[in-house]
Amino acid sequence: MSVLILHRNPFAAFPYRRWLDGDAPGLDGGTPYAGDIVVLAARDKIELAGEEIPGDTGHDFTHLELFDTLDDEAVPARAFALAEEYRITHVIAHHEADVVLAAQLRERLGLDGAWSADIKPFRDKALMKRLARQAGIEVAPHTVPGTAQQARDFAEQHGFPVVLKDRAGYNSIGLSILADRDELEPRLARAYRDGSRDDLLIEAYVPGRMCHVDGLVVDGRTVAAWPSQYQYELASFGADPGPRVDLTLDVDDPLTPRLLALVERTLAALKPEGGRLRTHAFHAEVFHTPDDRLVLCEIAGRSGGAKIREVFETLFGIQLAVQVTRAEAGLPLPVVEGTTDDGAPLRPRCMAGQVLTMKRPGLVRSLPAAPDEEWVKGFWLFAEEGQVIAPASGSADFLTAAVGSAPTRVECERRLRALGARIISETKIVERPGDADATPAPHEQGTEPAEAS
Template sequence: MSVLVLHHRGSLRGTPYDRWLADYDGDVLLLGSRRHLDLVGEDLPGAGSGYRHVEALDGYEAGGTVEPRAVDLAREHGVRHIIACQEQDLERAARLRELLGLPGQRLPSTIPYRNKLVMKDMARAAGIPVAPYAAVECAADVIAFAGERGFPIVVKPRDSAGSIGVKVIGSQEELDRYLAEDAGLHGPFQPNLLVESYVPGAMCHVDGLVVDGRVVFAWPSQYLFALSTFKEDTGGRLDVTLDPDDPLSRRLLELADRVLAALPGPRHFAFHAEVFHTPDDRLVLCEIACRNGGASIRDIMRALFGADPTECWVRAQLGLPLPIDTAGPRLRPSTMAGQLVLVKRAGRVVAVPQERPFPWVEKYNIFVRPGQVMNGPAFSADFLASFVVTGPDRRTCESRMRQVEAWFLGGLVIEPLTGDGPSGPARRPAGGEGTDAR
C-alpha cells in the first residue's frame, strides 16, 4: 500500500511529505517538477529520506509526462491515495483518481475552484457579489465588454495561479496593443480567458482548513500591495492579518463561509479566498482556491493556530490523526502575524543578509545565494526573500515588517547585469520556500 505525492511547485524542504507521513502504514512516492526544483535551488531528497521512490520530471508543467508515469508507479507500488497540494496539480490528481478508482477529490469538486468562469457563475447564483465578467472566445468579446463596461478591465486565464497571465487594461490604446500582441487570443485554439471589470480598493484574503466538511480554522488578512504588479513593483510586499475586533474580520469570515457553501468541496481541503474591499465599503469576491495561499501564508496560519494547514490537509486525506482538535468549536488565533516578501530582480547576487535580526521574526527564507544570476520574477511567488513576523496586533506587525525590510535592504548587494559593477547595498526595495535562515 502506497501514497503518491504530486509536487508541481515550491520547496520540498518546506513541504516534507515524508516526515508528515512517517506514521503512514505504507510507502511514500514522489513525482516532482525538475524545472521548479531548479528554481528553488533544490535537489531531490536522497538517502535517509522517508520516500520509497522520488523522481523529477522534465516537461512536468506541459503535461503528457506525469500521467503515464503516475499510472506506472500506481500499478507497480499499489498506490491507494494520490496527494496533490499545488493548484496546477489538482485537476491532474482528480483525473488520475478517477482513472485508477482511488478515493479523494474528483473533478466535480475541483473544477469550480480551478475554472474562474464556473466559480463566478456559481457564486453569483448564490447571491455573492462578484465583478461584472464575461467569457472570452475571441477578441470581439473583449472589445464588446470594454465598450459596455468601460475601462479599466482585467483579462486573465480562467485557470491561472500566481497572477500569471493577468493583464489590467486601462484605456483603448492599451486594449489595441493587447489585442495586437497577446498570443492568448491568436492561433487555432480557443482562448482560455475571461474579462472582468476592475474593482478598486484593497485586496483581502481569508485562509483556512476544512476537515470532514467543516471549517476547523480560518482567518482574514490584507495585502498591502497589488498582486498583479509583481513584474513592475520590486518593493517590499506586505501582507498582514486583521485584528479580531476589526469589524472587517467578521464580515470577511462570513463571506468566506457563504462562498464555501456555494461551491461543491471535497471532504478535506485548505482554501484561499481573495476578496476586494472597495472604497465604498463593499466586499466583492475575486476568487477562491481549494489549496493553501502562496508565499508564507502557511507559516502565518501555523503561527496563528499552532498547526501547518498543509500537513493537516495531507494527513486528513489519509485518515491520520491531526495535531489540532477538529471536533470542537472553530479555533481562534493566539497571535497576529504578517509576511514581508521581496521578489527577484535582474542582477547577480553579491551579498544577502543571513542572520535573523529580531526575536519576533518567526521565519526568514532566502531564495537566492551569492553568485547566483537572477532574472525578473516569473510569477508572483518568485521570491528573493521572505519573512514572517508576529505581534499582538496588526499595527505592531506592520511596523515590524517595515523594520525588517530596512534591515534586509541595508545588507543586500546586487550587481547589475550590465557589468558596471556591484550596485552596493540596496537603498530601495529589491523585491516556494527556500533556504530557511532561522
C-alpha cells in the same frame, strides 16, 4: 496504504516522510508510515530554489521520479502507471496546477478524496463566479471572450481598466491589467493569434484593497480561518522593488466577521451536498472597495502561497500543509480533531504577517543576514550571493520572505515594515548588460514562478 505525491515545489518545506510518520507538532509521533511513498517531482522547481537534485539514495521515499517540469504531457500517463504499479490508495497534491490531475487519478482508480467535479468549481474561474453570483455573492462583471472582438466589446461596455486572465490561472501568471485600448490591442493580438479560444476571462477592474481569507475545513466544518490584507498589488510583482507586506486583521476589525461570513457562503456555494471534498485548506481573495463592498475575486481549494502556511501556523499552531498531507493520505489529524467543544472555529492567539521582496535580474552581491528578533517566526532566502538571477516570473517568485508576529496588527505592521526596510538596505543586486531588456512588463508574465505553491 500507499500514497502518490505530485510535487511542484522545492523539497525543503515539504518533509513528507516526517509528516506521514506523525513527526510534527500536534501529531502522534513514533508511528512510522508503513505504506509506499511514491513521488513525481518537478526538477525545475527544485533547481530554481537552489536545492540539490536528489539522487537515487538522496531521499526517503519508496520511489522518486523527476520530470523537467510537471507540465510535461507525459506526466498524467506516468502517474497512472505508477499508481497501478504501487497499488496507490491515496493521491496528494498541494500545488494549484496539480489538483486537477490528482482528482482525475482518484476518480479513475476509485480512490477516496476529491474527484473532478469537486475540484472544478475551484479551478474554473467562470464556473466559480457563476455559482457565487447565484448564491448572492458579488463578483466583478466578466465574460469568457471567444474572440478578440468579444473582448473589445466587453471593454467598450464596462470601460477601462479591464483585467484579462487565464480561466484556470494562479499566482497572477498571465494576468494583465489593461488601462486603455492602446494596452488592450497588443495583448489581444498575442492572445488570439491562433484564433478563437475559451480559456480566458475578461473582467471589470475592481478598485480597493485586496483581502484574503485562509482556513482549514475538516470533514465539512471550518475549524480555523482568518482574514488578512495585502498592503500591495499582487500583479505588480514585475515592477515592485520594495518590501511587500501582508497583515492579518485584528479580532475587533469590522471587516473580520464580514470576510469570514462571505467565505463560508462561498464555500457552501461551490461545494454541493454530498460532495467528496470534505477536508481541505482554502485561500480566498476578496476586494474591499472604497464604498465598503466586498467583491469576491476568487477562491482556491488549497492553502495559499508565499508564506501563508507559516503565518497560519503562527496564528493557530496548525500547519496547513501537514494537515492536508495527512488528510489526503487518509490519516488522522489530532491537532484539529475536537478543537472546540461548541464546534466554533478557533480564534488566533496573536496577529501575524509576512514581508516579501521579489527577485530582480542581475548578479547578487549581498543578501541580508537572518534576523534574530524573537518575534520573527521564519526567514527564507531564495538566492545565493554570487548567483545571477532572473526577474520575478510570478507573484510568488520571491528573493526573501519573513514571517513575524505581534499582539496587534498595528505593532505587527510596524515590525514588518522596519524589517522590510532593513532587508532592502542589506540587499545588493548589480545589473549586468542586457538585464534591463529581460525585465518583464508590469502586470503581465507567462511563465511559472520557482516558489509557487
